[in-house]
Amino acid sequence: MFLAAAAALIAAMVLALARAFAGPTVYDRILAVNQIGTQTVLLIAVMGFISGRPDFLDISLLYALINFVATIAVLRYVKRDRARADKQS
Amino acid sequence: MDEGARQDARQGRRAIDLYLNIILLVFVAATGIAAVWLRNLLASAxxxxxxxxxxxxxxxxxxxVDVAFTEAAVGAGVTTVLMLLAIALTGREEKRVRTRPWLPLAVSLGAAGLLVYATLGMPDFGAADAPAQTHVAPYYLERGEAETGVPNVVTAVLASYRGFDTLGEVTVIFTAGMGVLVLLGSATRRRRKAPTSAKEDSA
Known part of the structure; x- marks a missing residue:
């Protein structure tokens, strides 16, 4: 069951990567980064159960905590950029 | 028979690890190529x-796990923020290069080939007779807790046995952080000043 979960996560990762590479707008890429982060967290958790060490769950929780930093930074940057562009026009 | 089942499970786990390694490394290679390929620097970051x-x-x-923490916090967190700040100060689009950089390509491919060749001479992953395991590692494992009072061996080595090394590392990181702060700080201050002076000129 955990193997099936891992396979599904990897398939989802491929899709998110494709969106990050192709994604025409910035928002597609932001979403892809965030999604890859979440999938890494889940993959670490699933890996912990596959290799019989459920204490990996704590590690993945900590990852989830730092995962959003990059996303928020990018969003703030885009917001500021847009505000500046609006002011100039 | 129980022993055999356990061995089977261990072998299965090793196979899963191997496949995961291959898949993740393919992903990593794909992202590396994409980061170079993309013209939009924001997307590259x-x-x-x-x-x-x-x-x-x-x-x-x-x-x-500890390296993974550092990678996620520094690589995905701090570095992305620094890149975004740098992009905000410079520009979003990469300049087009007219010439084809064949020589740098040949040099980097040659270096990569040499590194791959060098891995052939390395001991197996986790081999007990690897030089890294036979030099001082057994001493740290046996005496570490008694000598330093730190239960985690990695922490004991980093903070106690290689304390001066770590102090040097902290100095390097501190200096780099100060440099980045000074660079970004002075650039944003100039930028903030620039629009007001432009307005005065037009007035």
């Missing part, structure tokens, strides 16, 4: 963030 997250996953698969 974000793809590099993905690269760091994938590397963090790879470190966890390799059982180096």
């Amino acid at each position: 974000m793809v590099l963030g993905i690269y760091s997250l994938l590397m963090a996953g790879l470190w966890v698969v390799l059982d180096a």
Whole structure:
């Protein structure tokens, strides 16, 4: 069951990567980064159960905590950029 | 028979680890190529963030959880923020290069080939007779807790046995951080001043 979960996560990762590479707008890429982060967290958790060490769950929780930093930074940057562009026009 | 079943399970786990390694490494290679390929620097910075997250996953698969933490916090967090600040100060689009950089390509491919060749001479992953395991590692493992009072061996080595080394590292990181802060700080201050002076000129 955990193997099936891992396979599904990897398939989802491929899709998110494709969106990050192709994604025409910035928002597609932001979403892809965030999604890859979440999938890494889940993959670490699933890996912990596959290799019989459920204490990996704590590690993945900590990852989830730092995962959003990059996303928020990018969003703030885009917001500021847009505000500046609006002011100039 | 019980022993055999356990061995089977262990072998299965090793196979899963191997496949995960291969898949994650393919992802990492794809993100690296994409980061160079993309012309939009904002997109490149974000793809590099993905690269760091994938590397963090790879470190966890390799059982180096502390390295994975550093990779996720520094690579995906701090570096992305610094890149974004730098892009905000310079420009979003990469300049087109007219000439084909064949020589740098040949040099980097040659270096990569040499590194791959060098891995052939390395001991197996986790081999007990590898030089890294036979030099001072047994001493640290046996005496570490008694000598330093730190239960985690890695922490004992980093903070006690190699304390001066770590102090030097902290100095380097502190200096680099100060440099980045000074660079970004002075650039943003100039930028903030620039529009007001332009307005005065037009007035």
